[in-house]
Amino acid sequence: MTPLLPLSLGFLVLNYHGAIFSSSLMSYDHQSIRVISHNHRNIKRHPSVKITPRCTSIPISSSLISSIGDLPDTSQSLDPQTLAGTIEEGLKEKFDGKDIERVLTSWRLVDQGYYRKEYVGSKTEHQDDMIQECHSYVPGLSIKPFWDAQDFDWTRWLESSYSDIREEFDAFTATLPRSQKEGNNIWAGALTDDATSYGEGWKTLVLMDRGRWDNVNANLFPRTCQAIYKSGVPATEIFFASMDGPSSIKKHSDFTNFVLTSHLALDIPHSGENKCRLTVGNETRQWLNGKTYVFDTSLLHDAINESEQVRYILMMRVWHPDLTNVEKEALQFTFDCLEFPGLISSDSEERFKAEKIAELTRSFPLIPDEIEEKKYYAQIRSSEINAKSSGKKKQKKRKLKSTGRGFG
Numbered sequence: 001m002t003p004l005l006p007l008s009l010g011f012l013v014l015n016y017h018g019a020i021f022s023s024s025l026m027s028y029d030h031q032s033i034r035v036i037s038h039n040h041r042n043i044k045r046h047p048s049v050k051i052t053p054r055c056t057s058i059p060i061s062s063s064l065i066s067s068i069g070d071l072p073d074t075s076q077s078l079d080p081q082t083l084a085g086t087i088e089e090g091l092k093e094k095f096d097g098k099d100i101e102r103v104l105t106s107w108r109l110v111d112q113g114y115y116r117k118e119y120v121g122s123k124t125e126h127q128d129d130m131i132q133e134c135h136s137y138v139p140g141l142s143i144k145p146f147w148d149a150q151d152f153d154w155t156r157w158l159e160s161s162y163s164d165i166r167e168e169f170d171a172f173t174a175t176l177p178r179s180q181k182e183g184n185n186i187w188a189g190a191l192t193d194d195a196t197s198y199g200e201g202w203k204t205l206v207l208m209d210r211g212r213w214d215n216v217n218a219n220l221f222p223r224t225c226q227a228i229y230k231s232g233v234p235a236t237e238i239f240f241a242s243m244d245g246p247s248s249i250k251k252h253s254d255f256t257n258f259v260l261t262s263h264l265a266l267d268i269p270h271s272g273e274n275k276c277r278l279t280v281g282n283e284t285r286q287w288l289n290g291k292t293y294v295f296d297t298s299l300l301h302d303a304i305n306e307s308e309q310v311r312y313i314l315m316m317r318v319w320h321p322d323l324t325n326v327e328k329e330a331l332q333f334t335f336d337c338l339e340f341p342g343l344i345s346s347d348s349e350e351r352f353k354a355e356k357i358a359e360l361t362r363s364f365p366l367i368p369d370e371i372e373e374k375k376y377y378a379q380i381r382s383s384e385i386n387a388k389s390s391g392k393k394k395q396k397k398r399k400l401k402s403t404g405r406g407f408g
Contacts, residue, residue, distance in 0.1 A: 071139060074108040084111045087337045090344040091330055100330040106138045106258070107334065120281075120299070127282040129251070129300050136256035138331075141322045145281035147260065147294040152321075154233040155292040158264050158314075161227035162290040165314065168223045169240070169266060184216045187242060201244025204315075208238035210335045212361045224314070229364050233262070234328070236335075237317035245269060245276075245305040254297035258323060258331060261297045264314040265289050269307035276311050278303045287313065294318070332362075 078085035088107055091100060114135065120143045121130025132143060149155040158165075172179055180186040187203040206214050207225060218225045228238060236259055243249070254261070265287040268276050274286045278293070280301040285293060295301070305311045319328045337343045339361075342354030 071105070071109065072112055072114060074105045074112075076108075078108060078111055082111075086344045087334055090337060091333060094333060095326060095330050099324070099326040102138050102140055103327050103330040103334075106136070109137060110135070129279070130281045131253075131300050132257065132296075132298050133253035133300070134255055134257050134298050136258065138258040138320075138323070138327070141257055141320050143257070143296060143299070145283040145295055145299055146285065147296075147321075149262075149292045149294050152294065154231040155262070155294065157231035158227065158233070159290060159292055161231070162264065165224045165227055165264070166266060166290075168221055169312070172220060179220060182216070183220050184214055186217075201242075201247040202249060203242045205240040205242075206238075207240070208235060210339070211236050211332055213364060228316075233316055234319045235316045236319065236332075237315075239315055240266070241313050241315045243276075243303065243305050243311040243313075245307040245309050245311060247305055249303040251300050251302040253300055257296070257298040258320050259317045260294055260320055262295075262316040262318055263287065263293045264316075265291050265293070266314050267310075267312040269305070269309035269311055275306040276304070287311065 078088045080086060080089050084107065088104065091104065091107070097104065114137065116132065116134040116137050118132050119130060120132050121127035130145075176186075184206065186205055188205075189203050205217060207217055207221065207228070208214065213225070228235070263278075265271070266289070268287045268289050270276070271287070271289040276287045278285055278287065278295070278301070280295045280297070281299040287293070319331075323331075333343070336358040340354040340358050342350045343358060345351045345354065
């Protein structure tokens, strides 16, 4: 599934004026180097920089592993006078080129306007829906419709936390009118025409975007965010998603292969009766309350809710497990450069300030629990947590100020 756009946190897309990320919570204005985020902030990016788009052919192969043999030539560095080239120089300065070779290849493919449409199904039996479509493509990553969720420690942790997450979510929906006034874009619909495949009945409530927590919304779900944080999920986006019933989401791709999608089935109408289903490639699963699913939304996928009720899930976009830690950091750096252009400034002081701001916006501030000593809890407003921390002793109250974007 996908958030507010054609989904994907971190789509690398080439438009008329250059290479940028298009995430589920962002749209792109083709007339200027400008990213418009979900809270309507306009961030101008090097308005003088232009990059000429170049088209490439669409490769078709039957390999189950994304290969680099059929890719365009990406051996040449990008022009450092362009925005894409400046970001590439920043990548090479921050990381060893050998460690991020696949990320550099991906970035240069974006600059070339590369679009990949590839059959990745069985070589002996044709499977119509086993098509991978990407304009954000890191070579060499394994492809399969569904991953075994039990192979990941974080999925098991989230499943064990399901009761707490569901209880908090039910309490929130019971006070929805008040909560909508307190939160950020509560149950927002798709932002662009590109997301029409989701339909009008598909809405989201964002907790994290591009690795940055939404401080306002996270404070509405303190127990959920603590469970997510302690699970260690390698997430780039986290949000609740609702789907009206009866309705369906049309077959589509999220156009990026370096993040997978995960669902924690939260409130599934008629759970176990096969009324709410997800199809990825040639495989179909039904959502079951309390279960997690990990799947590849660079493959064609669709969903259906045949009930008369709303289906709710907790959705996460997670780094592909085949990526190295350095590659994840490098991809995150490109996200950050587009959000904080000072990261690629030639002024060392400006660059230092941008690095600290980027680091702060991604952080999840912690405070020690005075009863359990070495265990820590998220520093977000929660009367339940504050009461536990203070115990029987009177303590000076801390006023946590909401910034509206990120913690801190």
